[in-house]
Amino acid sequence: MTEELLKVDQLVKYFPVRGSFSDQIRRKPRLNVRAVDGVSLSIAPNETLGVVGESGSGKTTLGRTVLMLERPTSGTITFRGETISNLKGEQLRQLRKRMQIVFQNPYSSLDPRARAKDIIAEPLRAFGKGRRDIDEEVGRVLAAVSLPEDSIFRFAHEFSGGQRQRIAIARALVLSPDFVVLDEPTSALDSSVQAQILNLLRKIQDELGLSFMLITHNVDVVKYMAHRIAVMYCGKLVEVGDTRSVLQSPLHPYTLLLVASVPKPDPTKKVGETSAGGEVPSAVNPPVGCRFNPRCPYAQDVCRREEPLLREVAPGRWSACHFAEELKDGSAPVTT
Amino acid sequence: MSDPTLLDVRNLTVAYRSAVKSIKALDNVSLTMGRSEIIAIVGESGSGKSTLGLSIINLLQKPPAVVDGGQIIFNGQDLIKLPERELAAIRGTGISMIFQDPLSSLDPVYTVGQQISEAIGMREKRATQHSPGPFSREDPDLKPSGGGPGRVVGVRIPRSRRRRSAYSDEVVEALKRVQIADPERVIDRYPHELSGGMAQRVMIAQAMVQRPSLLIADEPTSALDVTTQAQVLRLMREMRRDLGSSILIVTHDLAVAAQVADRILVMYAGEVVELSDVARIFEKPLHPYTEGLLKSIPRKYRDEGRLEAIPGDVPDLRSLPSGCRFHPRCKYAFDRCTAEHPELIEAQPGRKVACFLRYPA
Numbered sequence: 001m002t003e004e005l006l007k008v009d010q011l012v013k014y015f016p017v018r019g020s021f022s023d024q025i026r027r028k029p030r031l032n033v034r035a036v037d038g039v040s041l042s043i044a045p046n047e048t049l050g051v052v053g054e055s056g057s058g059k060t061t062l063g064r065t066v067l068m069l070e071r072p073t074s075g076t077i078t079f080r081g082e083t084i085s086n087l088k089g090e091q092l093r094q095l096r097k098r099m100q101i102v103f104q105n106p107y108s109s110l111d112p113r114a115r116a117k118d119i120i121a122e123p124l125r126a127f128g129k130g131r132r133d134i135d136e137e138v139g140r141v142l143a144a145v146s147l148p149e150d151s152i153f154r155f156a157h158e159f160s161g162g163q164r165q166r167i168a169i170a171r172a173l174v175l176s177p178d179f180v181v182l183d184e185p186t187s188a189l190d191s192s193v194q195a196q197i198l199n200l201l202r203k204i205q206d207e208l209g210l211s212f213m214l215i216t217h218n219v220d221v222v223k224y225m226a227h228r229i230a231v232m233y234c235g236k237l238v239e240v241g242d243t244r245s246v247l248q249s250p251l252h253p254y255t256l257l258l259v260a261s262v263p264k265p266d267p268t269k270k271v272g273e274t275s276a277g278g279e280v281p282s283a284v285n286p287p288v289g290c291r292f293n294p295r296c297p298y299a300q301d302v303c304r305r306e307e308p309l310l311r312e313v314a315p316g317r318w319s320a321c322h323f324a325e326e327l328k329d330g331s332a333p334v335t336t
Numbered sequence: 337m338s339d340p341t342l343l344d345v346r347n348l349t350v351a352y353r354s355a356v357k358s359i360k361a362l363d364n365v366s367l368t369m370g371r372s373e374i375i376a377i378v379g380e381s382g383s384g385k386s387t388l389g390l391s392i393i394n395l396l397q398k399p400p401a402v403v404d405g406g407q408i409i410f411n412g413q414d415l416i417k418l419p420e421r422e423l424a425a426i427r428g429t430g431i432s433m434i435f436q437d438p439l440s441s442l443d444p445v446y447t448v449g450q451q452i453s454e455a456i457g458m459r460e461k462r463a464t465q466h467s468p469g470p471f472s473r474e475d476p477d478l479k480p481s482g483g484g485p486g487r488v489v490g491v492r493i494p495r496s497r498r499r500r501s502a503y504s505d506e507v508v509e510a511l512k513r514v515q516i517a518d519p520e521r522v523i524d525r526y527p528h529e530l531s532g533g534m535a536q537r538v539m540i541a542q543a544m545v546q547r548p549s550l551l552i553a554d555e556p557t558s559a560l561d562v563t564t565q566a567q568v569l570r571l572m573r574e575m576r577r578d579l580g581s582s583i584l585i586v587t588h589d590l591a592v593a594a595q596v597a598d599r600i601l602v603m604y605a606g607e608v609v610e611l612s613d614v615a616r617i618f619e620k621p622l623h624p625y626t627e628g629l630l631k632s633i634p635r636k637y638r639d640e641g642r643l644e645a646i647p648g649d650v651p652d653l654r655s656l657p658s659g660c661r662f663h664p665r666c667k668y669a670f671d672r673c674t675a676e677h678p679e680l681i682e683a684q685p686g687r688k689v690a691c692f693l694r695y696p697a
């Protein structure tokens with residue numbers, strides 16, 4: 001990671017919680033949902049970083065904030081060596097050419113009454129491209145996402161889910177961005193279509209050379225797609241590292257739980273026999289110390305007192321656990 | 337309990353009708369289910385898997401749904417012919433159902449305790465109905481007005497003084513069994529105060545207290561996070577073990593099916609394409625569609641090559657392909673597949689498949 005395409009440093013995004021009327025007149029302190037709470041990461045050119053986490057972990061907010069679709073509460077975002085977290089107005093608009101997003105649900109992210117061509121061409125029109133450029137570019141991305149050329153005059157509602165997601169990907173690619181956030185790109189699709197879209201995304205990355213931040217709750221999808229993986233829990237990164245080594249030997253108890261909970265398509269390997277109970281805690285009022293401590297089988301006193309920092313435990317392996325070394329050599333005692 | 341068959345669905349055909357069109361959501365589907373058996377119905381959108389689950393408990397929206405033929409024999413009775421009043425008696429203690437989205441299937445204006453008590457009340461009521469004697473309400477403290485026992489309609493009692501039903505011990509017990517921490521407090525909560533995973537476990541607790549002989553679970557884990565999903569799947573296995581219930585689990589996820597089911601029924605475009613025990617289907621699927629589904633689950637790392645995806649899209653039930661409905665997407669398709677429709681045959685003992693490749697030569 002000598003040159004980074006995108007670098008995020010101590011990114012924080014809080015959303016204020018509207019208190020009740022009585023709380024307001026009593027001047028109770030304002031509460032915040034700490035959706036993203038001090039996240040640092042970087043993405044190299046041509047790299048796919050998989051961000052995994054459960055609902056409420058802040059992964060979608062992270063993706064949106066990195067793109068400056070949400071203004072960060074604090075922290076800096078650097079894109080191609082330039083700080084973008086303070087950009088406004090026209091400068092920010094120009095940045096949109098370089099960074100794009102594909103949303104989860106292609107049934108709600110595309111206007112059903114717009115023609116495929118208009119959906120894909122809209123970003124070009126927004127940047128004042130001429131008709132000839134538009135036709136050329138639309139043709140290029142249609143080929144890239146393997147949609148038949150004659151389909152461009154059909155309306156969005158006439159397409160199946162998988163085809164709609166191809167249109168959404170084409171729209172994200174049409175300005176030739178360097179970086180695309182994929183927010184649960186296959187979660188709304190049928191399983192037989194999911195594999196097509198995943199293969200398509202990998203092909204596009206190989207051919208066009210761009211970086212992805214793939215946000216998903218699906219560990220299998222990250223495994224197949226990502227070079228590196230970042231595990232998020234309750235607004236924090238708990239583990240970052242090379243996909244294979246993280247999934248094979250997790251250095252954070254939450255990653256261990258997550259990996260162990262994924263059901264395998266193999267009736268001889270049952271999961272859930274050992275899974276820890278509990279729920280993802282509230283992001284308004286997260287637990288003191290390590291946010292995973294109420295569910296953690298290894299929790300000690302220090303975990304309830306001090307918040308562990310994300311640190312490099314082994315080359316390229318980052319973990320935010322007080323006992324990451326013990327997990328690594330298998331000497332961590334189970335306390336519950 | 338001498339009859340080993342609990343449920344026997346025979347040649348069920350269900351259509352959705354509008355003024356101009358009729359779409360067959362289920363086409364000649366048959367399935368027999370033994371006692372204490374877990375069967376998973378696996379399919380994609382439009383395969384008819386949810387319609388099958390709903391039609392067994394007769395919860396289809398009619399119209400537009402119409403049962404065009406077939407029988408659903410449950411404990412020796414044909415549910416299709418049964419009048420609604422008798423059917424309502426079977427729902428609950430005979431057959432229970434849990435849905436994908438627990439928050440929209442729990443009643444938002446009653447507490448967890450009230451809803452589970454109601455389910456217990458129904459069970460008790462049914463148990464006493466068969467014995468002679470005057471009908472007595474289980475909980476004389478409560479004055480039901482329209483709702484079942486345990487419900488007080490229209491009166492919001494302050495939480496501290498909220499009256500609990502006579503069944504609160506059993507409710508707490510049921511919540512404990514589905515591993516809800518602090519059941520004494522959860523019993524007084526309203527559904528909107530629960531997380532998705534907790535609400536789904538409350539639904540399961542509600543189904544369990546009725547001790548149904550058949551539980552139909554429609555995508556019970558699809559709205560849940562993986563760590564919670566693992567807990568719910570374990571509960572399903574325990575429910576069979578402890579109560580001897582049969583479970584019909586409807587899912588799009590073969591991995592979920594592998595975790596809980598004894599047998600798997602694969603559906604495609606309204607038809608059964610494969611039925612097999614779980615061990616053999618994952619070892620060697622017989623239908624090309626099942627094979628494709630298994631291969632399209634991402635299991636490899638990025639550097640281990642590409643996934644083999646099934647080409648094309650799930651067919652539109654309004655314009656089905658000729659012959660075998662899967663042939664336009666099938667890599668093994670040959671002439672016969674486009675012309676002729678394959679019937680479900682027993683290809684191996686206990687394994688059925690609808691594919692010409694598996695026909696005896």
